[in-house]
Amino acid sequence: MKSHQSNIKKAKKYLNNNCCIGVPTETVYGLAANAYVDSAVKKIFKLKKRPKNNPLIVHYLSIDSLKKDCLINDKFMKLYKKFSPGPITYILKLKKNSKISKKVTNNHKNLAVRFPKHAIFKNLLKQLDYPLAAPSANIATKLSTVRAADVKEEFGNKIKYILDGGKCSIGIESTIISLVGKPTILRLGGLDVSEIQKTLGSKINVDINSKNKTAPGQSRLHYSPGIPLKMNVIKPENEEAFILIKKRKTKLKNYFYLSTKNNLNEAAKNLYSCLRKIKKKGYKSIAVEKIPDKGLGKAINDRLIRASKY
Numbered sequence: 001m002k003s004h005q006s007n008i009k010k011a012k013k014y015l016n017n018n019c020c021i022g023v024p025t026e027t028v029y030g031l032a033a034n035a036y037v038d039s040a041v042k043k044i045f046k047l048k049k050r051p052k053n054n055p056l057i058v059h060y061l062s063i064d065s066l067k068k069d070c071l072i073n074d075k076f077m078k079l080y081k082k083f084s085p086g087p088i089t090y091i092l093k094l095k096k097n098s099k100i101s102k103k104v105t106n107n108h109k110n111l112a113v114r115f116p117k118h119a120i121f122k123n124l125l126k127q128l129d130y131p132l133a134a135p136s137a138n139i140a141t142k143l144s145t146v147r148a149a150d151v152k153e154e155f156g157n158k159i160k161y162i163l164d165g166g167k168c169s170i171g172i173e174s175t176i177i178s179l180v181g182k183p184t185i186l187r188l189g190g191l192d193v194s195e196i197q198k199t200l201g202s203k204i205n206v207d208i209n210s211k212n213k214t215a216p217g218q219s220r221l222h223y224s225p226g227i228p229l230k231m232n233v234i235k236p237e238n239e240e241a242f243i244l245i246k247k248r249k250t251k252l253k254n255y256f257y258l259s260t261k262n263n264l265n266e267a268a269k270n271l272y273s274c275l276r277k278i279k280k281k282g283y284k285s286i287a288v289e290k291i292p293d294k295g296l297g298k299a300i301n302d303r304l305i306r307a308s309k310y
């Protein structure tokens with residue numbers, strides 16, 4: 001814990017100087033900077049090669065700090081009490097006097113906000129008097145990162161510091177719900193939509209392939225391992241990497257397991273690191289066996305479908 005404290009202190013120093021750093025969250029690593037400062041936020045877009053019109057998620061420690069920037073409503077309170085901190089992002093209306101940099105939302109009036117659960121990230125936020133804008137810490141459209149070493153691989157020396165918090169426990173990005181107007185799921189993720197539905201008590205819209213200009217990140221090629229990927233494969237070609245979620249009796253070197261016992265939470269946790277490993281080993285294509293479309297399997301399939309659009 002002592003070394004964490006000194007690392008958090010270092011991270012704080014960089015952030016106070018408007019630098020952009022890698023941070024651990026329970027979902028994936030983030031590329032964080034002061035959400036109140038234009039020049040800091042600009043660095044995120046540049047490093048990620050992210051189009052300016054693709055808005056960022058802002059991370060808060062508490063509802064008190066959020067209230068300075070956003071208007072909250074009853075549905076938000078219900079979900080917040082049940083699921084935050086955790087893998088859910090809310091789209092809320094910005095307050096007129098909010099200090100959030102206009103670059104975060106590309107001048108739009110709605111903001112994506114999240115309360116991360118990772119102890120080290122929370123500890124860092126506790127020591128700052130501003131929230132952190134942080135998209136996933138990967139080059140735009142490429143694979144997300146779940147370890148400090150992955151972040152280093154993506155950005156090399158272009159980022160000054162990565163706060164190491166170990167491997168992300170969930171491994172897949174947060175579920176995004178818009179609470180401006182009728183509740184609508186904009187991205188499947190680490191929190192199962194049926195849980196959200198149960199809590200709100202009514203059926204919610206799911207609009208994950210929207211051409212809606214405020215969430216362009218969902219309408220494009222995304223999560224790409226950089227090589228072709230096929231889903232629902234029963235038997236792979238000899239030379240391709242084969243991803244499975246249940247152990248098989250084989251010594252074949254091209255078999256990679258997301259889980260040994262068909263556990264979808266474990267599979268989500270291992271998804272990005274497995275794809276990254278296969279890419280590094282020099283395989284030219286990837287085949288994936290059918291993943292059950294339930295629980296976190298839905299979010300895994302969502303990412304695989306987008307990755308297969310390479």
Ligand code: TXA
Binds near residue numbers: 089091136176
């Ligand atoms: O788990 C996560 O959510 C991670 C960690 C680091 O917190 N962050 C993350 O951020 O996945 P990013 O930027 O890679 O994905 C955010 C998505 C993008 O598709 C973006 O278009 C959408 O959220 N988004 C951001 N602000 C929005 C807004 N105001 N309205 C609608 N969609 C928004």
Ligand code: MG
Binds near residue numbers: 135136144
């Ligand atoms: Mg991302």
